[in-house]
Amino acid sequence: MSVPVLRVEGLSVEFPASGGRGLFKPKTTFKALSEISLSLVAGEALGLIGESGSGKTTLGKAIVGLVPTSQGRIEVAGTELDVQKDADRSALACQVQMVFQDPFSSLHPRKTVGNTLSEPFRIQKTVESSAQPGKVAALLQRVGLDPAHAARYPQHFSGGQRQRIAIARAIANQPSVLVADEPVSALDVSVQAQILNLLDELKAQENMAMLFISHDLSVVRHLCQRIAVMYLGRIVEIGPAKAMAASPVHPYTAALMSAVPRVKARNKAMSKPIVLKGDVPSHAAIPSGCPFHTRCWLYAKKGQPERCRSEVPDLVGVGADRQSACFFPQEADPSAAGA
Amino acid sequence: MSFNNGIAASPRRQGGPGIRQIGRHSGMALLKVRNLTVAVGKRTHLADIVDALSFDLNRGQCLGIVGESGSGKSTAAMAIMGLLDGKSLEMSGSVVFDGTELTDLTPREFRRLQGSDIAMIFQDPMSSLNPVLRIGDQITECVLAHHRSSKKDAWDKSVDVLKQVGMPDPVGMMQRYPHQLSGGQRQRVMIAMAIIFKPRLLIADEPTTALDLTIQAQILELLKALSRDLDMGLILITHDLGVVSQMCDEVIVLYSGRDVERGPTQEVLEHPKHPYTIGLLGAHPSLDAEDAMLTPISGAPPSIWRRPSGCAFRDRCPQAEAMCADQVPELATVGHASHQAACLIYGGHVSPEGETA
Numbered sequence: 001m002s003v004p005v006l007r008v009e010g011l012s013v014e015f016p017a018s019g020g021r022g023l024f025k026p027k028t029t030f031k032a033l034s035e036i037s038l039s040l041v042a043g044e045a046l047g048l049i050g051e052s053g054s055g056k057t058t059l060g061k062a063i064v065g066l067v068p069t070s071q072g073r074i075e076v077a078g079t080e081l082d083v084q085k086d087a088d089r090s091a092l093a094c095q096v097q098m099v100f101q102d103p104f105s106s107l108h109p110r111k112t113v114g115n116t117l118s119e120p121f122r123i124q125k126t127v128e129s130s131a132q133p134g135k136v137a138a139l140l141q142r143v144g145l146d147p148a149h150a151a152r153y154p155q156h157f158s159g160g161q162r163q164r165i166a167i168a169r170a171i172a173n174q175p176s177v178l179v180a181d182e183p184v185s186a187l188d189v190s191v192q193a194q195i196l197n198l199l200d201e202l203k204a205q206e207n208m209a210m211l212f213i214s215h216d217l218s219v220v221r222h223l224c225q226r227i228a229v230m231y232l233g234r235i236v237e238i239g240p241a242k243a244m245a246a247s248p249v250h251p252y253t254a255a256l257m258s259a260v261p262r263v264k265a266r267n268k269a270m271s272k273p274i275v276l277k278g279d280v281p282s283h284a285a286i287p288s289g290c291p292f293h294t295r296c297w298l299y300a301k302k303g304q305p306e307r308c309r310s311e312v313p314d315l316v317g318v319g320a321d322r323q324s325a326c327f328f329p330q331e332a333d334p335s336a337a338g339a
Numbered sequence: 340m341s342f343n344n345g346i347a348a349s350p351r352r353q354g355g356p357g358i359r360q361i362g363r364h365s366g367m368a369l370l371k372v373r374n375l376t377v378a379v380g381k382r383t384h385l386a387d388i389v390d391a392l393s394f395d396l397n398r399g400q401c402l403g404i405v406g407e408s409g410s411g412k413s414t415a416a417m418a419i420m421g422l423l424d425g426k427s428l429e430m431s432g433s434v435v436f437d438g439t440e441l442t443d444l445t446p447r448e449f450r451r452l453q454g455s456d457i458a459m460i461f462q463d464p465m466s467s468l469n470p471v472l473r474i475g476d477q478i479t480e481c482v483l484a485h486h487r488s489s490k491k492d493a494w495d496k497s498v499d500v501l502k503q504v505g506m507p508d509p510v511g512m513m514q515r516y517p518h519q520l521s522g523g524q525r526q527r528v529m530i531a532m533a534i535i536f537k538p539r540l541l542i543a544d545e546p547t548t549a550l551d552l553t554i555q556a557q558i559l560e561l562l563k564a565l566s567r568d569l570d571m572g573l574i575l576i577t578h579d580l581g582v583v584s585q586m587c588d589e590v591i592v593l594y595s596g597r598d599v600e601r602g603p604t605q606e607v608l609e610h611p612k613h614p615y616t617i618g619l620l621g622a623h624p625s626l627d628a629e630d631a632m633l634t635p636i637s638g639a640p641p642s643i644w645r646r647p648s649g650c651a652f653r654d655r656c657p658q659a660e661a662m663c664a665d666q667v668p669e670l671a672t673v674g675h676a677s678h679q680a681a682c683l684i685y686g687g688h689v690s691p692e693g694e695t696a
Contacts, residue, residue: 051551052522158639188407189578190655193622193635200632215552222624222633245626259556260626261581263608275560276553278507279521295553 003078004039005176005209006063006096011036011072013055013062017284030283032058033233035072037315040177040209047220047241048213049256050230053280056213059230060179063211064098065089077176094124097170101182103162107154113140113165114150120172139168143198160191164198171202178203181213196223217260221245226321229253232280232291235315239322249324251298290326298328368395369572370419370540375432377411377418379643385429386643388414390596392432398539401566401573403587403604405580405619407640411596412576416542419574420459421449437539455485458533462545464525468517474501474528475513481532496535504531505561523554527561534565541566542574547582559586580619584608589677592616595641595651598670602678612673612680614656650683658684 013033033055040046048056061067063074065083073080076095081088100106108116117136121127127135137147143164154162163183170178180199184192200223203210214220220227221241228238229252237250248254255274276295281287293299293308307327315323318330375392378385389411396402406412417423419434421441434441436457441449461467469477478497479490486493494513501509504527517525526546533541543562547555563586566573575586583590583604590607592600592615600613611617618636638655641647650668653659662683670679 051553160639188640189619190407190622190636191639193633194637196624197633197635217552218624218626221626256552257626259552261555261559261579261585262626263580263584263620263623264625264627273556273560275556279523279554280551 002041004075005042005077006040006211007075008039008059008063009037009073009075011059011062011074012070013058013067014070031233031286032283033062036233036235037072038228038235038238040211042176042209043203043207044226045203045210045212045224047224047227048211048230049215049217049220049227051215051280053232053283054230055233056230057181058233060098060181060211060213063177064096064179065092066098090124094126094173095175096177096179097173097175098179098181099163099166099170099183102186103159103166104154104186106166107162109154112151112153113157116154116165117150117169117172120169124173126173135172139172140165142171142202143168144194158191159187160194163187163195167195167198167202171206171208174206175208177209177211179211179213182215183212184219185214185216192219199223217245217256229256232283232286234291234325235323236292236326237322237324238315239324240320243319243322249318249322249329250326251296252292255297298326298331302328302331369398369437370394370396371433371435372419373433373435375415375418375434376430377414377423378429379427380429382429386646387411387596388428388643389418392591392593392598394591394598394601396540396572396574398572399566399570400589401563401575401587403583403590404574404576404593405578405583405590406593407578409595409640409643410593412593413544415593416459416544416574416576420457420542421446421453422459451485454481454533454538455536456538457540457542458536458538460526460529460533460541460543460546462548464522464529464549465517467529468525470517472516473513474515474517474520478513478528478532478535482535485536497531500531500535501528503534504528504565505557506531521554522550523557526550526554526558530558530561530565534569534571537569538571540572540574542576544576545578546575548577548579555582562586580608580623592619595646596643597651597667597681599652599682600680601670602675606675606678610674610678612678612685613652613682614658614685615652616680618655618657650681660684 011033012031012035014029015032017028017030036059038046048059050056058067062069076092081092083089083092114136117139118132121132121135136150140147140150145161145164157165184195187195196219202208212220212224224241226239227241227244228235229250231252237244237253244253245257248257255276258273274297276297278295281294287294289309289311290313299308313325313327315325318324373393375389376387377389378387380386392415394402404412404415418430423430475494475497479493482493482496498509498513501512506512506524506527546562547558550558559582562573577583587604590601590604591598592613594615600607600611600616607616611620621634622636624633636655641651641654647654649664649666653663666683668681668683670681672678673680
């Protein structure tokens, strides 16, 4: 295996909790991310899935340095970078770039597209100012837009075109890691495929590593080689995309996979969606033991074992390149268990 | 709502009321929509948001209306509900609900039906609830608006209906404010308010789009159970073909305000005939299928002001020919009896497999 271009180890993020009653009560914090570890090699796409509040966006932001971390380290191409230091912050911006969800708010409305796209060159001083227009034209062409449109403003473009511009901005300085946070969820289905294909192409051509954050399992399964499933700030399962879609090892993954409304008649085992009870608990009151046990169908099926309530399961290896944080890793696959 | 029958007829409407039956026992249809058209603009320059939509819906049946943003799916629903402003929009066509022509009703008569016999659930449960009123007050307000009853009875009825939609701790929930509820709980409150008078018709406009996957599964299950128990007709508006496949008996695919394909859900999704439907199905990856390059539909949906002549989809259609620019395609039967597509190339002429239909 090659050297990872991005390595995250034991990363935690804490936010101050609101609602501390009384002026003199101690300030409390809640953990948005608890000890996340993952790595990405060049040319690989890792899909990050989970429900809202699972911490997937926070993880993406922490990696690009938009959220201060409280613990853990981030290594890019073997060097540890501390986003609190200006020099490291700049190096990180060169190596790791982000594409945001909403292309309507992520582009400056009063800057021309050309101006927006040449900004990375100006800031990082990677391209002489005389050469910038040519580079911008090349960038626009790369993402499938007309180079002549550099003089236009974002308002002149459709959602799909704007997302192309945002992608062009992110890849301007040839980063080694691209963090894409729900890049297609604001777009119409017929336009989504265009952007997904573009990302896939760019990743292959540039040999970029991509962290693809999405709530759409089918999209992640299509685009990514590996998937990490998050629940309440933890990774509960990580492994190869195909294997995870076919036979999930964590009961939460199994529930997610079965809840995807499918167009075509599905296989027998998946025919009945596992409907989880209740909502995702709040971060302020994360359940003891396994954070998922309050909604877990396997916990109920196994007669509510004490262990799930008292002990936090670690991510442990189950089979080739797969890890799961469940005490009963072999029983979560509904197709195998005959549920 | 003022319906104007004298507006400039679009080419599709000139052939008279082409009744396209959808639904099995069409004699007893709960809802009959004929040539429903909603247009925006000045008299001389009109653009159709919804162009001559017709369908039937029976009790206990679920109809899916699928389309992208701007396809007119929500506008069609609002027109049926009588929620559109007749002053700025031109409307024509007929909507018959259980034998009553809704377009002839006075606003006062219409309001009596809205919320009791015909109910609607909106996409965003946060903006549909009043943030400064308790849940209990909002539901009882809904009860008291339609029924003369004591506050106590209305309150009890509200608790019952919250129980019916599977709300945990219904009594405690009555005292809470919308911001204290999760997205799924808010949507349950919206559904509770919609079904409190056991409506015969429920229109759900993207009811799960704002919700997480596991919560979506809960809400869809609930809607399915309710429509079965209350024998409601359900119109489900969505952009997700997977949701349609799971929930609906029949489906209508809208593109730029026009229905381009319709029929029994499984038939349409397994043997799509219109290039747009085929494109939609090919553009979204499947969770179970093997990796293949996605085949996107090129371009973006047209604005209703700049809709191409003839077939609205021809600019983006891989199969378009010269004749597609001249003629607006009519719905025609393809293959299965109630499966129809509006395409000059595939609709009723030659199917993609090459067999004549």
